[in-house]
Amino acid sequence: MLFRTSGPKAGWPGNRLTIARPYCKEGLSGKLNHTLEKNKGLSAKEVLALVKRCGEKDPEALKEFFRLYSNDIYNFPLRVFHLDEDAASDFYLYAFERLKTGQRFRSFQGKSSFRTWFYTVLRNMLIDWMRTVHEVKTVEKQKSDDESRNLQWIETVADPDTEKSDDSDFMEHFHHILDELPRDLSIVFKLVFIYYLDLGLADWDYLLENSSMDRGEMARRIADQKNELAERSTGNLSQQDKITSLYLSVLELKTKRSRLMAEMETRNVDPGEEAELERIDHLIEKKQNQREKLIQKRKKGHFVVRAPYRFVSEILDIPEGSVSVMMSRIMDAFRMDSEIRKAILD
C-alpha cells in the first residue's frame, strides 16, 4: 500500500455520477452505472464548461470537480475491478495528483459523452497506477527472468485503443470523403453507423423524399435502432472492461508468482508450493488466452456497433442485398483513399 486513507467518509458527496446519454439504458458497463447518478444537476454544456476550466487549472473549477466526482473516483476500482478499499484509497490519491495538473481534462472536447471520456480516463489511470505499484514491487525482478518477454508483451497491449490521441484531422478527412460520395451511398453508410454519425438536414430531406415512412415514424425507427445499438455498445464496454480486468489479474498473479519464487529460493521447497506455482502458471496462461481472444475480437471490429442492413433496407425501401452492395462500394471508395488506407493499416 502506498497510502493509507479510509474510504469515502461523511462529507464526501453522496451523489453518484451519470451524465445523461439519451439512449443509454444501462449506462457505462452496467457496474459503473449503479454508482452514478444523473448529471449531478449539471447540463452537458455545464459539464463541458467545468471540464474546460479544469483544463485551464482554474482552482475553483478543480475544487468543484473533485467535490462532484471524488466519490466516483474512489468507487471506480471497487465497483468495476473489485479491488479492495486500500487499493481504492491509494488509487484515489494517485488519480487526484494526476487530475489536479489539469492536463488530462484538455483531451475532453465534448464529442463523446462526459461519462465515456471520464470512464476511459479512470480506466487508463488505473492501469498506469497498477503498473506503477507492480513495477515497484516486482517488475524489475521479473524483467530479468525468463518470462520478461511475456510481461512486456502484456504491458504493451494493455489497452491500445483507449484514449486515443487527437485524431480530428483524420476525422475531418473521413467526413470529407463521406460527403463526396453520392448522397444515396453516404446515407446508407450513415444509417449503418447511425450510432456514431449524425444525419444532417440534407440527409433528412433525402430520406423523407425517398422513403415511404413519414417523418415521425422514421424518427421513431431511428431512435429505436439507436437504443438497441446503445445496449450493444454497453455490452461491448463490459467486454472492454474484461480485457482490462484480465490484464490486472495477470499482473496480480505474476506478483504472487515472483513472491512465491523468492520465498522458495530461501529455503527447502515444499511440494505444496510446487503445485501452487503450477496452478498460478496455469491460471496466468488461461487468463492471457482469454484476453488474447477478446483483443482479437476487438481487432476484427466486433466492438464496433453497426445497424443491421435490414434496418437500412426498411428505412430506404430497398432490398437488403442492395444495402450490402452499396456498403461494399463505399468501402471500396474508402480503401481507394491513401490517407484512410494508411490509417487502416496502422
Add this chain to the structure above:
DNA sequence: ATCGAATCCGCGAGAATCCC
C-alpha cells in the same frame, strides 16, 4: 461455476440474374 460441443439462426458477402 466453468468449459466445450452441438445446434440453431441471423447476418452479410458475393455470385447469379434481372431490368432499364
Add this chain to the structure above:
DNA sequence: GGGATTCTCGCGGATTCGAT
C-alpha cells in the same frame, strides 16, 4: 453495359446441454 435485385452459402453469435 451497368446498376439493382434476388438468391445462396458460410461465418459467427446465441443458446442449450452435458461433463468436470
